[in-house]
Amino acid sequence: MGFVGIIVVFGMVFGGFLASGGHLHVILHAAPLEMVIIGGAALGGYIIANPMKTIKAGFKLAIKSMTAKGPQKKDYLELMQLLFQLFQVFRKEGPQGIEKHIENPDKSEIFKAYPSFMHNHHAVHFLCDTMKVTLSAELSPYDVDDLLSGDIKAIHKEEHAAAHAVQTVADGFPGLGIVAAVLGIVKTMAHLTEGTEVIGGLVAHALVGTMLGVFCAYGLIAPTAAKMGADADLEGQYLEVIKNAMVALQRGAPPIVCVEYARRSITPDERPNFDEVDKATKDIKKAA
Numbered sequence: 001m002g003f004v005g006i007i008v009v010f011g012m013v014f015g016g017f018l019a020s021g022g023h024l025h026v027i028l029h030a031a032p033l034e035m036v037i038i039g040g041a042a043l044g045g046y047i048i049a050n051p052m053k054t055i056k057a058g059f060k061l062a063i064k065s066m067t068a069k070g071p072q073k074k075d076y077l078e079l080m081q082l083l084f085q086l087f088q089v090f091r092k093e094g095p096q097g098i099e100k101h102i103e104n105p106d107k108s109e110i111f112k113a114y115p116s117f118m119h120n121h122h123a124v125h126f127l128c129d130t131m132k133v134t135l136s137a138e139l140s141p142y143d144v145d146d147l148l149s150g151d152i153k154a155i156h157k158e159e160h161a162a163a164h165a166v167q168t169v170a171d172g173f174p175g176l177g178i179v180a181a182v183l184g185i186v187k188t189m190a191h192l193t194e195g196t197e198v199i200g201g202l203v204a205h206a207l208v209g210t211m212l213g214v215f216c217a218y219g220l221i222a223p224t225a226a227k228m229g230a231d232a233d234l235e236g237q238y239l240e241v242i243k244n245a246m247v248a249l250q251r252g253a254p255p256i257v258c259v260e261y262a263r264r265s266i267t268p269d270e271r272p273n274f275d276e277v278d279k280a281t282k283d284i285k286k287a288a
Contacts, residue, residue: 002066070234177213
């Protein structure tokens with residue numbers, strides 16, 4: 001929906017400008033150089049303020065935010081099936097039966113049957129690494145809970161740092177727009193003897209800088225940063241679902257109960273109902 005939002009922002013702002021009698025040629029003529037000043041300064045500040053991993057993550061997640069929807073109901077249902085199938089294998093075959101799957105998830109027939117899960121690299125490592133630890137060491141449910149909560153927090157910290165960095169760029173854009181406008185006025189002062197038409201055109205160009213700074217900040221960059229933060233929260237919820245299933249497993253709960261713990265931690269708008277999960281797990285039993 002990100003691209004739809006961008007179209008709406010541009011359509012409403014510049015459509016309204018045209019409807020009120022404005023002429024886009026002034027903006028189109030001034031915008032390229034004004035954006036060189038504003039965007040270049042913003043990019044420089046972004047590079048100064050952040051380590052390289054945050055810079056890269058900011059660009060990557062900003063682009064992703066334009067199309068990302070977060071985990072949907074079908075993704076959660078697929079996750080329920082995966083967890084149930086893995087826990088069933090663990091219950092029936094023990095550590096030896098599950099080890100081959102979690103050591104090489106890319107080659108596992110179980111994991112390959114659930115593509116939406118496999119596309120989430122955080123989730124794959126989150127689940128497989130945790131199962132490796134629980135198989136190799138005696139951990140209490142509280143230990144597993146703490147371990148996974150710390151992992152989720154670390155993943156969130158990295159993603160929210162990128163969102164915060166982009167938000168900081170948005171906060172600076174209006175000020176940099178004023179810088180561009182002041183430079184335009186400075187340029188105008190050298191043409192005071194050339195008549196009102198020339199001066200009016202130069203002032204109009206200078207004001208485009210202020211407009212672009214505010215427009216980009218509040219119409220484009222700040223909403224993108226907010227979407228990046230929301231996407232990170234949705235990804236965190238997906239990991240929380242896995243965490244609750246793993247903690248239940250460590251308590252000794254049967255696979256279907258572990259899956260129910262996971263299901264109950266999904267927000268209601270995306271949560272599969274009990275019958276849907278029951279049918280999905282029964283299909284796995286039949287296939288087995």
